[in-house]
Amino acid sequence: MRVVFLGTPSFAASVLARLAQDSRYTLVGVVTQPDRPAGRGGAAQPPAVKQRAQELGLGVPVLQPETLRDPAVVEQLAALRPEIGVVAAYGEILRRDVLAIPQSGYVNIHPSLLPLYRGPAPLTGAIMHGDAETGVSIFRLTPKMDAGPILAQERVALPPDARAGEWTTRLFERGAALLAEVLLPFAAGTLVPTPQDDALATYTALLKKEDGRIDWALPAERIERMTRAYDPWPGAQTSWRGQVLKIIAARVVADDGTARAPGTLLDGPAGPQVATGAGLLELVTVQPAGKRPMDGRAWRQGIRDLGAERMGEL
Numbered sequence: 158m159r160v161v162f163l164g165t166p167s168f169a170a171s172v173l174a175r176l177a178q179d180s181r182y183t184l185v186g187v188v189t190q191p192d193r194p195a196g197r198g199g200a201a202q203p204p205a206v207k208q209r210a211q212e213l214g215l216g217v218p219v220l221q222p223e224t225l226r227d228p229a230v231v232e233q234l235a236a237l238r239p240e241i242g243v244v245a246a247y248g249e250i251l252r253r254d255v256l257a258i259p260q261s262g263y264v265n266i267h268p269s270l271l272p273l274y275r276g277p278a279p280l281t282g283a284i285m286h287g288d289a290e291t292g293v294s295i296f297r298l299t300p301k302m303d304a305g306p307i308l309a310q311e312r313v314a315l316p317p318d319a320r321a322g323e324w325t326t327r328l329f330e331r332g333a334a335l336l337a338e339v340l341l342p343f344a345a346g347t348l349v350p351t352p353q354d355d356a357l358a359t360y361t362a363l364l365k366k367e368d369g370r371i372d373w374a375l376p377a378e379r380i381e382r383m384t385r386a387y388d389p390w391p392g393a394q395t396s397w398r399g400q401v402l403k404i405i406a407a408r409v410v411a412d413d414g415t416a417r418a419p420g421t422l423l424d425g426p427a428g429p430q431v432a433t434g435a436g437l438l439e440l441v442t443v444q445p446a447g448k449r450p451m452d453g454r455a456w457r458q459g460i461r462d463l464g465a466e467r468m469g470e471l
Contacts (some may be wrong), residue, residue, distance in 0.1 A: 305349030377436035420467035
């Protein structure tokens, strides 16, 4: 089966590699985002999918259009003559003219149990809601975002310490194996997709830097979830003595009931604690501005003259 692959970040690269090693499929082209400036120097860096395609030595075109709205790009895709398309976090919604190119359409991997958490940040949504279960869905793309019929799903327990970055990677790896088994029966018509129930749909939004700003008036439980849901970006952030402080890992600890202003830094038996709108939050791992992540206790030991100071909003 002739397959065109569309994807961009590192977790999508694992899907490309899985398809490349499967003799049932012939990759005829790879589409990914253009090289973008990255790092302190701002030099252009290729996306992970382009890097993996080069490492695999696929010998197929690697297209990096600014947009798939360009008619010339649509012609390039059509010239590849794909029988089916696979999309894994490509970064652009496909329009009808692109969707119409492969005779069997496009199949997408989404790290949630659709119709839950449609959109770009499904693991963030699941973690922030305290879900005990997540999963991965394989579905046929339609013009409406993440709303196409489902070909297959796999349920996975979501542990209470799950972090969004790590679990997105895990679910895409599981999804790659699931995808490889459903493409052929789907194209042959022996696998009948199941329509999603739109009435049960929930949605996530594109993450912004300000999403990670900690409001210490929130409950400790919600702030702890932020440290995992916004990993690796934008991260859960606050300020201390005028400098940005990232809270990488934290745990909710018992509160003795003493009234304290939210954001007040305290000394706890196992490490520094911060008063919140409901409960105390122990800082397990932090990252001060311009430094590497460090143990919360080591960070506290470097603070002199601690009074009734409070963490501030950015």
